[in-house]
Amino acid sequence: MLNYILRRLLLMIPVAFGITLAVFLLVRLIPGDPARAILGIHATPALMAAVRTRLGLDRGIGMQYLLYIKHLVQGDFGISYYYGQPVSQLVLTRMVPTLVLLLYSTIISLLIAIPAGLLAGTRQGRGTDHALRVVATAGLGLPSYWTGFILILLFSVTFHIFPIAGYGNTWGARLYNLFLPALTCALNVAPLVMRALRTSLGEALGAGFIDTARAKGLPGNVVLLSHALRVAILPALNVLGLNIGFLVGNTVLVENVFAVPGLGQLMISSIGTRDYPTIQMVTLMFGVIVVLIYLVTDLGQILLDPRVRRSELG
Amino acid sequence: MTSPLLAVEHLAIGIPGGEGTVALVEDVSFTVRAGEAYGIVGESGCGKSTTIRAIIRLLAGRAGITSGSIRFDGQDLARADEATLRPLRGAGIGMIFQDPLTALNPVLTVGRQITEGLRYHGTVPSRERRARMQEVMRLVGLPDPARIAASYPHELSGGQRQRAAIAIALVCSPRLLLADEPTTALDVTIQAQILKLLSDLRHRLGMALILVTHDLGVVAQTCDRVAVMYSGRIVEEAPIARIFAAPRHPYTVALLNSIPRGTRAHHPLHPIAGMPPDPAERPRGCSFAPRCPNMQPACERAFPGWTAAAGGGGFACYHPAPGQAEASPDG
Numbered sequence: 001m002l003n004y005i006l007r008r009l010l011l012m013i014p015v016a017f018g019i020t021l022a023v024f025l026l027v028r029l030i031p032g033d034p035a036r037a038i039l040g041i042h043a044t045p046a047l048m049a050a051v052r053t054r055l056g057l058d059r060g061i062g063m064q065y066l067l068y069i070k071h072l073v074q075g076d077f078g079i080s081y082y083y084g085q086p087v088s089q090l091v092l093t094r095m096v097p098t099l100v101l102l103l104y105s106t107i108i109s110l111l112i113a114i115p116a117g118l119l120a121g122t123r124q125g126r127g128t129d130h131a132l133r134v135v136a137t138a139g140l141g142l143p144s145y146w147t148g149f150i151l152i153l154l155f156s157v158t159f160h161i162f163p164i165a166g167y168g169n170t171w172g173a174r175l176y177n178l179f180l181p182a183l184t185c186a187l188n189v190a191p192l193v194m195r196a197l198r199t200s201l202g203e204a205l206g207a208g209f210i211d212t213a214r215a216k217g218l219p220g221n222v223v224l225l226s227h228a229l230r231v232a233i234l235p236a237l238n239v240l241g242l243n244i245g246f247l248v249g250n251t252v253l254v255e256n257v258f259a260v261p262g263l264g265q266l267m268i269s270s271i272g273t274r275d276y277p278t279i280q281m282v283t284l285m286f287g288v289i290v291v292l293i294y295l296v297t298d299l300g301q302i303l304l305d306p307r308v309r310r311s312e313l314g
Numbered sequence: 315m316t317s318p319l320l321a322v323e324h325l326a327i328g329i330p331g332g333e334g335t336v337a338l339v340e341d342v343s344f345t346v347r348a349g350e351a352y353g354i355v356g357e358s359g360c361g362k363s364t365t366i367r368a369i370i371r372l373l374a375g376r377a378g379i380t381s382g383s384i385r386f387d388g389q390d391l392a393r394a395d396e397a398t399l400r401p402l403r404g405a406g407i408g409m410i411f412q413d414p415l416t417a418l419n420p421v422l423t424v425g426r427q428i429t430e431g432l433r434y435h436g437t438v439p440s441r442e443r444r445a446r447m448q449e450v451m452r453l454v455g456l457p458d459p460a461r462i463a464a465s466y467p468h469e470l471s472g473g474q475r476q477r478a479a480i481a482i483a484l485v486c487s488p489r490l491l492l493a494d495e496p497t498t499a500l501d502v503t504i505q506a507q508i509l510k511l512l513s514d515l516r517h518r519l520g521m522a523l524i525l526v527t528h529d530l531g532v533v534a535q536t537c538d539r540v541a542v543m544y545s546g547r548i549v550e551e552a553p554i555a556r557i558f559a560a561p562r563h564p565y566t567v568a569l570l571n572s573i574p575r576g577t578r579a580h581h582p583l584h585p586i587a588g589m590p591p592d593p594a595e596r597p598r599g600c601s602f603a604p605r606c607p608n609m610q611p612a613c614e615r616a617f618p619g620w621t622a623a624a625g626g627g628g629f630a631c632y633h634p635a636p637g638q639a640e641a642s643p644d645g
Binding site: 207208209211212213214215216217218219220222226227230231234304305306307310 | 396399402403411413416427435479
């Protein structure tokens with residue numbers, strides 16, 4: 001097991017390098033000049049040239065990348081052009097709200113998807129199933145920035161149940177404040193997980209081991225939960241894992257709609273100020289988070305499915 | 315004679331459809347005494363699996379019992395609700411299925427699947443469950459119970475899986491074991507082992523057995539009496555010796571002729587020409603008539619009634635093969 005995790009973590013290194021290269025080049029394709037953004041109305045050609053020299057932007061792009069990588073492997077992610085403090089500090093403080101949001105929306109997704117999937121999977125072809133299919137398709141089709149605003153309108157403006165935006169200082173306040181953003185993210189993921197669960201549950205319920213379980217005289221809910229769901233949840237969790245990966249991208253939008261001081265918000269503001277080191281590290285962090293989520297998903301499969309355990313761990 | 319353990323009377327099973335109910339099983343009656351081994355043979359789709367699944371009320375899909383009764387221990391299972399059936403399943407009547415590959419839950423250990431029945435029937439206190447599990451595993455011939463109990467189904471061979479499935483069915487000591495083609499999915503050598511195991515267990519535990527198979531050879535090794543089913547009905551029933559010595563129904567005769575007899579010359583294989591009818595389009599009269607060598611016009615008018623045969627059992631045919639007294643000895 002430990003060997004497997006180490007192998008997977010080692011595989012992350014080339015992926016991380018790929019990300020740094022792509023981001024480094026893409027960032028420099030954004031029209032606009034960091035020197036102008038820093039100097040603002042004071043920009044003169046001479047001052048801008050001086051700033052560029054100070055930031056090292058006057059060198060060739062290949063040289064710039066090599067220097068960036070050289071500092072990176074030493075653990076130096078650079079100084080933010082805009083905030084003037086080490087990027088690593090900045091990113092670490094902003095990472096917490098994003099991770100909380102991700103975990104929170106994963107939990108809400110499961111809380112929606114498992115009961116809905118059980119309902120649809122046990123009533124396939126009937127009214128409940130069709131109704132859930134319509135709701136799921138709608139949830140899937142609505143973009144999160146739109147659902148975000150609608151939820152704000154409904155729960156914050158009209159009914160005053162949840163705050164419009166913000167994060168909070170205590171964990172209680174944070175969970176309360178982050179509920180709507182997390183729900184917004186979950187509404188995009190839950191339908192996929194629910195549909196996957198519906199399909200796999202249908203298959204599991206038709207399998208021979210369900211006959212065996214019923215022939216033992218087990219109560220119906222035990223047959224459904226500890227036999228059918230126990231098997232059917234595996235593909236659904238895989239779908240969940242894949243989609244939390246996509247969810248990471250979604251948090252950028254949702255954090256901006258709800259003013260959550262996370263990585264996504266930092267990323268957007270840094271793009272505005274052409275803060276190259278910050279954009280680079282935030283993107284790298286997003287990449288690392290996605291790869292780690294996939295690792296956790298695969299570890300989950302290994303833990304929950306003895307068949308995978310044998311083929312993966314030898 | 316005491317009353318039978320199981321009495322199935324005029325059982326009919328159907329699937330409701332757009333144009334009325336499609337009958338899968340019609341007017342099936344038979345009894346099984348305590349400790350007896352009863353075989354049900356027939357081609358695929360003749361309703362034999364449907365019949366025994368109905369006994370434990372595990373019919374697939376929308377199929378349901380349309381009439382008749384299934385008396386087990388004085389209770390009518392055909393009309394029982396889930397709450398009545400649950401304590402009987404596993405504890406009164408155990409069942410094993412055709413494919414041991416799919417019959418076990420792939421993500422639970424074999425041990426957990428064996429002890430699960432004990433947990434919900436509450437007959438064995440929790441600290442004695444492990445001992446009971448090991449006892450039943452040894453009974454079905456699973457070596458090294460502790461190791462196999464901790465294994466998952468994919469780590470076992472086909473024969474071991476079927477033994478585990480039998481252990482699951484036996485752990486609560488049922489008085490009747492239903493076996494739905496338990497050897498079909500196994501290698502020939504393993505088949506023989508499993509059949510021998512079922513026979514031994516029946517004698518040691520004094521349990522009744524209903525064995526469903528398409529293979530008369532399997533029935534010959536295992537059963538006391540046998541019913542031959544064709545197109546949803548029992549067409550002949552007989553003590554095991556009689557079915558081979560003097561089969562009466564032309565379908566039984568045809569089934570026996572289609573058994574490969576090894577190296578014996580002058581016994582070429584005679585497959586039965588044609589196919590059983592679709593349950594939705596059964597002929598009005600005898601459903602075997604279109605394939606029957608003895609067919610007469612009367613056969614197509616109405617289903618033949620039941621004729622009792624000498625020495626037990628009977629058959630449903632207007633023009634049966636000659637009985638034992640008249641039959642010429644088979645060379």
